[in-house]
Amino acid sequence: MTPEQAVTPKPAVEPEQAEQPGRADLAAWWDDRPTNFYDASPNLARVLDRWAGPAAREKIEPALRDFGAAVATVVEPSVVVREAHRELPAHVPFDGIGRRIERIEFHPAYETAGRAIWASGMLAGGGDQPSPFELTALFYLLSHCGEGGHACPVVCTAGAIRALEHRGDTALQERFLPGLHQRDYGSSLRASQFLTEVQGGSDVGANAARAVADPDSAGAWRISGEKWFCSVADADLFVVTARPDGAPDGTRGLGCFAVPRTLDGSTPNGFRIRRLKDKLGTRALASAEIDFDDALGWPIGPIDRGFHVAVEELLNTSRWLNAVGSTGIMRRAYLEASAFARHRQAFGRPVGSFPLVRAQLARMKAEEYAALSSTMALAGLVARTDDGRADEREAGAHRFLVNANKYLTSICATDVARRGIEVLGGNGTIEDFSPLPRLYRDAMVYESWEGTHNVLSAQVLRDCARYGILDHTLGWVHAELERAGTFGPDTATVEAALNATASRLWRSVDAAATGGPDAAPHVRRQLEAFMRAVQAACLLTEVAAEGGGSDKAAATALFVRQHVTPGYEPEDDLEWAGLVEGTLAGDAG
Ligand SMILES: Cc1cc2nc3c(=O)[nH]c(=O)nc-3n(C[C@H](O)[C@H](O)[C@H](O)COP(=O)(O)OP(=O)(O)OC[C@H]3O[C@@H](n4cnc5c(N)ncnc54)[C@H](O)[C@@H]3O)c2cc1C
Secondary structure, eight states: OOHHHHHOOOOSSOGGGGGOHHHHHHHHHHHTSOSOTTTTOTHHHHHHHHHTOHHHHHHHHHHHHHHHHHIIIIIHHHHHHHHHTTOOOEEEEEOTTSOEEEEEEOOHHHHHHHHHHHHTTTTOOGGGOOOHHHHHHHHHHHGGGOSTTTHHHHHHHHHHHHHHHHHOOHHHHHHHHHHHTOSOGGGOOOEEEEOOBTTBSSOGGGOOOEEEEOTTSTTOEEEEEEEEEEESTTOSEEEEEEEETTOOSSGGGOEEEEEESBSSSSSBSSEEEEEEOOOSSOTTSOEEEEEEEEEEEEESSOGGGHHHHIIIIIIHHHHHHHHHHHHHHHHHHHHHHHHHHHHOEETTEEGGGSHHHHHHHHHHHHHHHHHHHHHHHHHHHHHHHHTTOOOHHHHHHHHHHHHHHHHHHHHHHHHHHHHHHHHTGGGGGOTTTOSHHHHHHHHHHHHHTTSOHHHHHHHHHHHHHHHOHHHHHHHHHHHHHHHHOOOSHHHHHHHHHHHHHHHHHHHHHHHHHHHOGGGOTTHHHHHHHHHHHHHHHHHHHHHHHHTSOSHHHHHHHHHHHHHTSTTOOGGGOTTHHHHHHHHHTTTTO
C-alpha cells in the first residue's frame, strides 16, 4: 500500500451504513416518534372526561391537539438545538458602551419555542383564561419536553397572575395583568419568584432581605439584599419576599413585593446579577444569584401577610404544576422507552418481547397513569377552591394534596425516567440519542425546588394537626370512591388501605404536634403509603367511569397490588403476567 492509498479519505457516508440492520432499527424508532403528543396520549382525554367532564374536554380538545403538535414539532426541536449545542442562556451585564443592562440572552430557538407556548393560551386572561383542567392538560403536554427552559417561566407567571388577581390592589392589577396575560410572546410580561436566600431555602423565615418604605412614593418600598436562587432571571416582573424594617422575625414578618425589572424600559431597577448558575438539570432556564439594592417594589396584599401570599398563591400554584410537570416527564419517558423496545433487537428479538423489559414498561406506564390521576384530581380541587364551590372537606384535601402530591410525583418522575434510561441500555445515557438524560436531570431538580421532600412532609404534618386535613382528605377520597361505585375486589382493598395508612400517618401527626417534626422520623414512609392509596382510589374511580376492560383497568390492578395490597408478592400471583400484558395493550409495546 502506498502512502497515498493509506490516507485516501473514506466517503462521508459509509456505503454499508444503510444496510446495518441495527441502525435501520434505530432509524425506524426515531421515525416512529409522535408528531403530536396529545394524540400519542389518549389517556389524557379519558382523565379529563373523568375529572372535568366530557363537555369540558370536548371544548378544549382542539386547543390541546394543536398544542400537542406544537410541542412535538416546534418546542422539542428547539430544546434539542439548545441543549445539544450547549446554547444555554448567557448573562450580559453591560452594553457595548459600558452601561449596566443585566440582560439575559438566549439562542433564537428559545424564542421560537416561547412563541408556540404562549400562543397556546396557557396564560391567557379575560374570557380566554384556561380552567385549572386546561392549564393542567396544556402544561402536561409541554412537560413532554422536560422543563425545556420555559416550564418554570410559565409556572412563575401563572403564580404571579393568581397572586395579583386574588391579592393585588387595582393599581398593581392594571399595571401588570394585561402583559402577564398576553398570548403574544414578544409583547408578554413574564414573572419570577424569589424567596430563597443563601442561608436557607427551606427556612424561608430566615430571609434577611430588607424592605423600607420609600420616602418619595406613597405605598412603594425599597428592597435590598441577596437572593440565591433566582430562576427566570430574565423576567419582567420579580415577585420577591423581604422583611420590612421592624417586622417580626420568621415567616410572619415577611412581605411579598412586585418588583419590576426596570422602571424606564431599560435601566435595571436596583439589581445586579452576580452570575448564572451551572445546573444539573433545567439547564435552558436562566437561574441566577441576584443582589438587590434599593429596588423599587409594591406589596402584593397586606404587607404583614406576605408569607401567606407567597405560599397560598405562588407556592401552591407551583407545587400543583410541579406535579403536572413530573407527570409529563413520566409520560415522555414511557413513550420513548416503549417505542424503542418495539424496534430495538437483541438476540434476534425486539427487546420489548423480553418479560423483564415488559415488566419494567408496565410499571412505568402504571406509575404515570397514577400520577396523572391524582394530579388531575388536584386540578379539580383547585377549580372548586378557586370558584368558591369547595366545601371544608375539599378545601382540606386541596391543601393536603398540593404538598403531598408534589412530593410523591417528583420522586416517581426520577424513578420512571431512570427506568426509561435502563430500557434504552447504554444508549439511554447518551445525550443526543434520546431526551431521557435531559428528562432525568430535570426530574431531579423537580424533587428539590418548590420545597424538598422533608419540608413538604413537615408542612403536611403541621396542616394535619392544625386544620384536620388528613381526615378531610380521607373523607373526600372515600366519597369519590363511593360515587364511582364498587369496582371489583380492589375497591375493598383500597378502602382498607386508606384507613390503615391514614391511622399510621396520624401517629406522626400526633408525635409532631407535641414534639415537633423531629419526633416523626417515619413520616415520609407513612405519607407515601397513604398517597399510594389515594392514587389507587383516584385510578379506580377512572376505571369505574370508563367501564373497565381497558389497559387502565389492568394498570390499576397492577398498581393496587404493587403499592397497596399488604404483603403482595408478584411471583405468587397467577394473574400478574396477564396484568402486565393488559397494561401494555394498545401500545403494542
Ligand atoms: C434549579 C433550581 C432553581 C431554583 N429556583 C428558585 C427560584 O426561582 N426562587 C426561589 O425562591 N428558589 C428557587 N430554588 C430554590 C429551592 O426552592 C430550594 O433549593 C429549596 O427550597 C431547598 O432549599 P435549599 O436548597 O436551601 O436546601 P436546604 O434548606 O439547605 O436543605 C438541605 C437539606 O436539608 C433538609 N432539611 C431542611 N430543613 C429541614 C427540616 N426542618 N427537617 C428535615 N430536613 C430538613 C432538606 O430537605 C434538604 O434535604 C431553586 C432551586 C433549584 C435547584
